[in-house]
Amino acid sequence: MTVLVVTNDFPPRQGGIETFVRSLCDELPDLVVLTSRTPGDTQYDEGLSFPVVRDRTAMLLPTPRVTRSAVRVMREYGADRVLFGAAAPLGLMGPALRKAGARRIVALTHGHETWWAGTPGARQALRRIGDAADTMTSVSTWCAAQIAPALSRPAADRMRRLTPGVDTKRFFPESGGEQVRKGLGLEGVPVVACVSRLVARKGQDTLIQGWPRVRAEVPEAVLLIVGGGPDRDRLEELARRTGVAHAVRFTGSVPWADIPPYLDAADVFAMPCRTRRFGLEPEALGIVTLEASATGKPVVVGDSGGAADTVRHGETGYLVDPYNPVATAVRLTELLTDPARARAMGEAGRAWVRDEWTWARSGELLRQLLDVR
Known part of the structure; x- marks a missing residue:
């Protein structure tokens, strides 16, 4: 056979x-x-x-x-x-x-x-x-x-x-996030991480556009954008024009084997993925969202294609309109300002992934x- x-x-x-x-x-x-x-x-x-x-x-x-x-x-x-x-x-x-x-x-x-x-x-x-x-x-x-x-x-x-x-023996809480934070100078500050290729479909620009609203409520918050791709120059320019370049960090490409600590470094994982090209370019699933849940993080995910399968809305995180930076920022702020709720969602997400994924x-x-x- x-x-x-x-x-x-x-x-x-x-x-x-x-x-x-x-x-x-x-x-x-x-x-x-x-x-x-x-x-x-x-x-x-x-x-x-x-x-x-x-x-x-x-x-x-x-x-x-x-x-x-x-x-x-x-x-x-x-x-x-x-x-x-x-x-x-x-x-x-x-x-x-x-x-x-x-x-x-x-x-x-x-x-x-x-x-x-x-x-x-x-x-x-x-x-x-x-x-x-x-x-x-x-x-x-x-x-x-x-x-x-x-x-x-x-x-x-x-x-x-x-x-x-999801390999929950690789993706788990305290899997190296402290070392990543230390290496990037992010110790003691609230961090939202997006781990994905830098392409328009993944919605990093929605996070950047909404970041001034997040910073208005959480002044020390940093947006950590992990990954490489053709959209980096556009995203960096957008951060400058939006006035948040000092609060957005780009790591560049990171090998898949080294990804768990970057997810662990976050307080919240966010990827407001979107459907493009008149419906022909959707997010099929988004396994990185489940990897973030396995790491014990609450998730904020764009409502595109099959991405809805990777989050239990209101339980492990939130599904958001990926074309609405304000609505996305509201959810991020909610989680950053309510650590107990964020922790509960992260724990629920890890249990769900461990049992069913x-x-x-x-x-x-x-x-x-x-x-x-």
Whole structure:
């Protein structure tokens, strides 16, 4: 029962999907990965307990050549189950792999498949992918609702929700936040942290625009923006124009392995993510929000796509209008000025993640879907 994992989203590339796929691999008893080339892959692959076959290209596409390569890897390693790390477009190889001997095919969806579902041509391709798979999964209830109408009725009925998990042994209270605060000169001051790539969809500009209102109530508060990305210059200019540059700190890119202490350094986690491009660019889930909850922090999250699945409004944090800096600032101020409430929400969030967002739970479902033991 060897599983062939076919994916472009695999380390050493960094990102949420890469982490998701890599962590699911740890939940499978016998597997081989077919993926694309990326800088540093040879050294990374040497440390793995399972084989990785790297294609010669930097991006796998469902071409005849790549399909023949996948069939060859299946036969070489005796694989009879297939997991597509992202359904679109690699899932288009499903019929060929079925013909080559795949007994079960599972195709993961994330966020970009919602765009496929709403676009002529791509929508028909997604339908073929769903028909070729035994199960297509979704990371959130919102994603499922967007994708299902593009599928045939049988494929839609076979969909299952398969979410990322959170490693609560990595993300936990007092996981190094004091050292981060000391290194950044933030000892003893209220901190709101946003940990994410600096792209327009994540809503860091909403936090900056609302920061004068937060500072009016909490004069020493600092906004800590953790991560790198193409939006940094625009955000720094916005902080200067808004008059809060002295109260906004940019860390630049931080390796995923080093993220827990930055979440732990916060009093509140905030990411007012938004839906852009006429609905074609939503937040599929937002696993970092759950990682913040696991670290014991109250969260303030934008109401975009599947982000609502990552917060229990009023219990573990708040869901806010990501286009409303004032409303976002009100929630942040509420939490910064009421430490007892913030602490209670953080504790509730950690308990919720510990009980319901585990990799063991996700792995058990995946093994069921693939029919492996």
